[in-house]
Amino acid sequence: MKTYLKRFWKDNAVVFFLLTVTNVIQTIVSVRMAASLNTLVNLDFESFFKVLAEVMGLFLVFLLVLNVQINKTSETKQKMATAIRTDITKRMEQASYTSFHQKQVGTYTSWLSNDLNTIESSGFDLFYQILGGIIATVSSVIALFAFHWSIVVMTIVLTALTLSLPKLYENKLKTASLSTTEENERFISKVTDTLNGFDTFFSFNLLQKLTRNTQEASVALADAKNNQTRVTAKVAILGAFGNILGQLSVTGLTGYLVFRSLVPIGAMMATSDLAAVIFNTVGNLSQQLAAMRAVEPIFEKFETLEISTEKSSEKIPTVLSGIELEQVGYAYGDKQVLEKVDASFELGKKYAIVGASGSGKTTLLNILNGKLTDYSGSVQFSGNELNQLSGRELREHILYMDQIPYLFHGTVRENITLGETYTDEELAKVLKASSLEEVVANLPLGLDTDIGEAGRLLSGGQRQRVALARGFLRGKKIILLDEGTSSLDEKSALEIEQQLLANEDLTVLMITHQLREAIRSKLDKVVVLGNA
Structure with a gap:
């Protein structure tokens, strides 16, 4: 996947810039909302409405940039998906006759459809989610410095803990994801073969085989997907535990600092929002990274189509003899x-x-x-x-x-x-x-x-x-x-x-x-x- 991210680096650089703008705006809004709460505590209504107007302006800019970002992200993703399909079919062009026919046509169809859908959703989509989350996390941590250094230290410690927990199931998730893609291939090959045999089943009054064969293939695919879901659930629960622990700890520490008059009461709103951004990102990060790494075997599978070692020669201009x-x-x-x-x-x-x-x-x-x-x-x-x-x-x-x-x-x-x-x-x-x-x-x-x-x-x-x-x-x-x-x-x-x-x-x-x-x-x- 890295190959295609690098190949389209200009498009991805634009997406990165747009993600940075949208996430930084959201961080600024969180900080400014804390200021609005402080103005209320001080009964400064004029300042309160000024802050609201400022936040409204920021949101309008956010929505405009978000629209551009969504469209640009989709365009970039589809460019990369098309490039992958092109590279696969070029490899097919260069394959020997024997190598190509070692797999069923349904398998190649699965590569170009199901596997590409997996790469888009579990690869590129997650990559952009992670990239946006990292940008939001960095900007949120920087914003926390505006309140108290101790909140930043606690956030960093709890972030490390939250990241380490889901790694316990990383390899299992990778294996389960690959099994699902392979079962998808078998499902498509089986169903394609069955449907192509409609006329034969019709002639022998065996049309019930359409349902039977499809059901058998569907059950096997369902088992693979259910197994992947079970592993994913464990990773998600561990990430969620770290997420909850992190948010509650930051909120508790901020409350303590408010009681000690070390930070204004508005900090409660800001740190709560910023902690939610940080730990939601970190809590999902291990699961997302594991899912994204699970597409690597798919790319490796594409390489199993052997390139022909057929010798090249001068074109025979005229057939001179038999x-x-x-x-x-x-x-x-x-x-x-x-x-x-x-x-x-x-x-x-x-x-x-x-x-x-x-x-x-x-x-x-x-x-x-x-x-x-x-x-x-x-x-x-x-x-x-x-x-x-x-x-x-x-x-x-x-x-x-x-x-x-x-x-x-x-x-x-x-x-x-x-x-x-x-x-x-x-x-x-x-x-x-x-x-x-x-x-x-x-x-x-x-x-x-x-x-x-x-x-x-x-x-x-x-x-x-x-x-x-x-x-x-x-x-x-x-x-x-x-x-x-x-x-x-x-x-x-x-x-x-x-x-x-x-x-x-x-x-x-x-x-x-x-x-x-x-x-x-x-x-x-x-x-x-x-x-x-």
């Missing part, structure tokens, strides 16, 4: 899924990769797409060893398509361009190449028609064609099709496969569990993995 595999192997831990695979894929030719389940077909495509780089053997792409190339530049030439391409909630245009800028002529060309022309023409708003959540308003075949259009728009010449038509009806699957095989400029590698005769005859080669 892909050569020699004795290629791959293992997930102790499980060997690919072993000594030899194959050659020439540019412009069409291949099917077949094999029994578990024979490594998808693993092979993931190697060719640069997702998996720790293979054994050799994979040459355009004369370069694949794991020595930048995966980013490799994917400039290769389009990977899985069974159900992911479409975003938005328009057809947005799903094809993915936020990048292309001309209408370029879009028209890829619509024709991916056989989307007629589909788009029949949509109410053409390319600007909203296709619903995850593209639900399009058929499976239309979603596949949108994925093809994405690749064609970016000049992809090598297509890796991972069971890309298995979820489609026979007619749509055959149309898309024939379309790909008819394009002389494309190199096509397709995994299929159902190699149709109409397709087999158009292939240059069928590569068999395992014992298929």
Whole structure:
């Protein structure tokens, strides 16, 4: 958190100045109210009303500055929150494929929502509360010197005692807070997974699982929050004890000094108010500091997303030759899924990769797409060893398509361009190449028609064609099709496969569990993995 406070130090300096002004004004008001009581005791009504007018002026200034302070604090806090989210997503950009998928998408969503809310409330909000409290405490202690030195000494001693008590539970509070954030992650992942399965539960008459799964996750989250509350309560009670002891002691000492005629009676009002400010701040300080420190593990958790060590290379300007595999192997831990695979894929030719389940077909495509780089053997792409190339530049030439391409909630245009800028002529060309022309023409708003959540308003075949259009728009010449038509009806699957095989400029590698005769005859080669 310190990193972001420093990064936005100018904004935070302005907030500090505004907090100083508002808290100093409140301290001055407390002192002046003591003077008003003294004027009443002396029956000096003219001076009494002058003091009231002075205090009214101070309050008006206070309210004006407070308005500016509240708005500036919010702006600064949101700037820092946005910077944190930006840094997290930049880290995601730099993560390897394997590293990113070690966590569920719901976990990352929790980082960017729940964890950021925690950082804002338990981090930045508390930081500003503590900062304001410290300013108020310092100004109040200085003001106490105007009455008697002994009050200051007692205040300092009791402040030290009040600060030391809640530290007994500081580590427990930090642990409980982290447990709550982790349980939040599990809750979101579980609920997201459950809700995404609505159609499946509906088909099997198991919709009661929506409630059951959500309830189980909610109970676990509630237990974590209740545990955090129990620890927080203990810290709060210890702080409150020190708070009460401090205020009563200062009030008692001031009363004694009044009886001894060492301070005027108006001091009772002022020291009482100033002691309340000091010990309310100090009584809550340990709890607030512990809660604020509890956000540190959240920042540490963000660092667990490993940055890719992917090697950089010169961009391959032209794909000069195809892909050569020699004795290629791959293992997930102790499980060997690919072993000594030899194959050659020439540019412009069409291949099917077949094999029994578990024979490594998808693993092979993931190697060719640069997702998996720790293979054994050799994979040459355009004369370069694949794991020595930048995966980013490799994917400039290769389009990977899985069974159900992911479409975003938005328009057809947005799903094809993915936020990048292309001309209408370029879009028209890829619509024709991916056989989307007629589909788009029949949509109410053409390319600007909203296709619903995850593209639900399009058929499976239309979603596949949108994925093809994405690749064609970016000049992809090598297509890796991972069971890309298995979820489609026979007619749509055959149309898309024939379309790909008819394009002389494309190199096509397709995994299929159902190699149709109409397709087999158009292939240059069928590569068999395992014992298929």
